[in-house]
Amino acid sequence: MSSGRTIVVGITGGIAAYKAVNIVRAFVLRGDSVHVVATTAALRFVGKPTLEAISRNPVHTDLYEGVAEVRHVAIGQSADLIVVAPATAHTIAKLACGLADDLLGNTILASTAPLVIAPAMHTEMWNNAATRANVQTLRERGVVVVGPGTGRLTGADSGAGRMEEPDTIVAAALAALAASDLAASDLAASDLAASDLAASDTAAAGVAGNLGDLRGKRIVISAGGTREPLDPVRFLGNRSSGKQGVALAEAAVARGASVVLVAANLEVPAPEQVDLRPVGTAAELDRAMSIAAVDADVVIMAAAVADYRPAEVRPEKIKKDDTGDTLMLTLVRNPDILAGLAAAKKPGQVVIGFAAETESDPDRLLTLGREKVARKGCDYLVLNRVGWTEGFASERNEVRVLDGRGDIVIEASGSKLSVAERILDLLR
Ligand code: CTP
Numbered sequence: 001m002s003s004g005r006t007i008v009v010g011i012t013g014g015i016a017a018y019k020a021v022n023i024v025r026a027f028v029l030r031g032d033s034v035h036v037v038a039t040t041a042a043l044r045f046v047g048k049p050t051l052e053a054i055s056r057n058p059v060h061t062d063l064y065e066g067v068a069e070v071r072h073v074a075i076g077q078s079a080d081l082i083v084v085a086p087a088t089a090h091t092i093a094k095l096a097c098g099l100a101d102d103l104l105g106n107t108i109l110a111s112t113a114p115l116v117i118a119p120a121m122h123t124e125m126w127n128n129a130a131t132r133a134n135v136q137t138l139r140e141r142g143v144v145v146v147g148p149g150t151g152r153l154t155g156a157d158s159g160a161g162r163m164e165e166p167d168t169i170v171a172a173a174l175a176a177l178a179a180s181d182l183a184a185s186d187l188a189a190s191d192l193a194a195s196d197l198a199a200s201d202t203a204a205a206g207v208a209g210n211l212g213d214l215r216g217k218r219i220v221i222s223a224g225g226t227r228e229p230l231d232p233v234r235f236l237g238n239r240s241s242g243k244q245g246v247a248l249a250e251a252a253v254a255r256g257a258s259v260v261l262v263a264a265n266l267e268v269p270a271p272e273q274v275d276l277r278p279v280g281t282a283a284e285l286d287r288a289m290s291i292a293a294v295d296a297d298v299v300i301m302a303a304a305v306a307d308y309r310p311a312e313v314r315p316e317k318i319k320k321d322d323t324g325d326t327l328m329l330t331l332v333r334n335p336d337i338l339a340g341l342a343a344a345k346k347p348g349q350v351v352i353g354f355a356a357e358t359e360s361d362p363d364r365l366l367t368l369g370r371e372k373v374a375r376k377g378c379d380y381l382v383l384n385r386v387g388w389t390e391g392f393a394s395e396r397n398e399v400r401v402l403d404g405r406g407d408i409v410i411e412a413s414g415s416k417l418s419v420a421e422r423i424l425d426l427l428r
Contacts, residue, residue, distance in 0.1 A: 005177065007032045008075060008111075010084035010104045011051070012091040013041020015154045016120040016163035020085050021046060024055045026170045035060070035075055037104045039091070063103045072103060076111030081177045084108075085146075086120035086163045089131050095143070096134035114176040116144040118169045123159030146172040146212055172212045179254075213428040215256030220292040221249050222303035222337075224264035226282045230329070231314040238304045242266035244354075244397060245302035247416040249274050251424055260292045264303050282306050282334040293341055293349075298427055300352045301338040302382075309334055342377035350427060353378040356386040370406035379404050382423060401426070 011020045034055045051059045100106045147164030223245020227235035249261045253273045261274040279285045308331035338353045359365040369383035384399045398413035412422040
């Protein structure tokens with residue numbers, strides 16, 4: 001990403017406003033043109049002269065100044081990126097409602113640039129149902145929410161609500177800008193059909209909108225389909241391409257998680273940023289997952305695992321002359337890896353399974369899903385229908401996610417990346 005962009009830093013009225021000076025400075029040092037829009041409350045916490053000296057530009061607050069140059073929309077229209085830090089509970093509520101009663105509100109409403117906010121408030125305010133709903137609304141609109149972190153707050157108390165450190169906010173903001181640049185160039189270069197265009201747009205917005213919310217989480221994902229050898233040249237396998245598991249890995253990496261991808265015979269490339277552990281058989285997958293799960297926060301079994309393997313693997317190619325017109329194979333059960341991982345779950349670890357079912361009746365499908373989640377003992381089960389033409393190699397997916405009690409917590413359809421985003425929303 002090139003430097004020299006136009007960045008609006010919105011500062012609102014919280015103690016953490018003093019830290020916003022470092023955010024402004026970081027952008028200026030990159031060579032960006034930085035325009036500070038501060039609320040009147042913000043200027044009670046940090047001085048205008050400081051912000052003007054550091055940003056090297058006038059600091060704007062008043063909606064009724066600069067009317068001749070239509071400043072209330074001009075600043076937002078010129079922005080490549082808007083960062084609001086700190087974002088108070090009040091400001092978040094205003095943004096969620098689209099209120100424009102001050103210059104910052106107008107600037108944001110008049111802009112199509114990516115918006116990054118860094119909430120800062122006391123724990124009770126952050127946990128308040130109103131704030132949670134407002135933050136959720138903003139996330140759904142593609143706003144990147146950085147933090148808040150946990151730690152010492154303004155008073156003697158500590159907890160969630162502390163504004164993230166300036167360098168974390170700047171990094172997340174630059175990632176959002178890069179993601180938005182990428183989405184714009186992808187869309188410009190692409191000759192996708194209109195429906196595909198809408199799907200990729202949503203997925204790109206989803207990735208940009210959630211950047212960083214899984215930072216610090218260690219996620220182990222299995223993807224693909226296992227192959228059980230019969231002889232040196234043949235195997236028993238399944239049609240899983242690995243696309244949904246890889247989409248989960250891609251989305252998790254983009255959202256800041258560190259990802260181990262246990263990859264069974266993928267038909268699609270694995271993302272570069274994962275710790276890739278290739279496996280072939282169910283036994284290898286079992287071993288790799290058990291090792292990786294030891295220090296994982298989240299375990300996702302998206303791989304299609306062979307339930308049976310040949311009792312005997314022939315050392316030489318099976319020859320027709322030796323077997324005749326029919327061939328009987330004896331198969332033995334493989335362990336249920338997901339059930340094993342769920343049984344060995346550490347406190348706080350989240351285990352997610354998938355269920356591939358061919359049942360066409362939606363109610364019966366749901367019943368099968370409920371039976372499966374109870375049998376496996378996992379925290380969530382992603383239920384999807386598969387068949388001759390659905391599921392495996394397809395670019396799209398349609399799922400219902402059940403929790404451990406069998407209640408539907410998510411219904412999602414769309415590209416595998418957008419479905420992955422919805423599943424990962426469970427983890428933040
Ligand atoms: N799974 C597993 N080990 C197996 C079989 C499946 O860990 N031996 C996991 C899959 O990765 C998936 C979930 O269990 O997350 C459900 O897989 P699915 O094939 O839908 O179900 P099965 O357990 O095979 O049950 P059934 O044969 O009754 O459909």
